[in-house]
Amino acid sequence: MMFSHGNGAPRDEEEGLRWTLRAAEGGLANAQFSAGTMYFEGQGTPANRTRALHWYTQAAVQGDASAQMTLAHMYREGIGTGRDDARTQHWFQLAASQNVALWSGPPSLAR
Numbered sequence: 190m191m192f193s194h195g196n197g198a199p200r201d202e203e204e205g206l207r208w209t210l211r212a213a214e215g216g217l218a219n220a221q222f223s224a225g226t227m228y229f230e231g232q233g234t235p236a237n238r239t240r241a242l243h244w245y246t247q248a249a250v251q252g253d254a255s256a257q258m259t260l261a262h263m264y265r266e267g268i269g270t271g272r273d274d275a276r277t278q279h280w281f282q283l284a285a286s287q288n289v290a291l292w293s294g295p296p297s298l299a300r
């Protein structure tokens with residue numbers, strides 16, 4: 190995140206995405222969530238909602254409640270995928286089971 194936000198290094202979103210993907214591919218759920226957000230918002234890459242869905246799913250499967258909530262919204266709205274009520278309910282229920290009260294997904298997805 191240093192490069193993405195310019196914390197301790199010059200701001201370079203493309204370099205930030207490269208390092209985030211490296212950590213995400215290594216299985217770190219918070220990096221997977223960050224990669225999803227970067228693809229969703231087009232940070233360091235053109236926006237790609239299908240790739241965002243992939244990375245949010247990787248994080249959600251590991252129990253990341255924010256990723257679970259984000260997936261529920263994406264399936265509800267059909268963003269990066271077709272609308273799917275069963276998957277919407279599945280991800281909302283998993284997030285709720287962790288007592289998620291607030292959603293912290295991409296700002297552009299919030300309503």
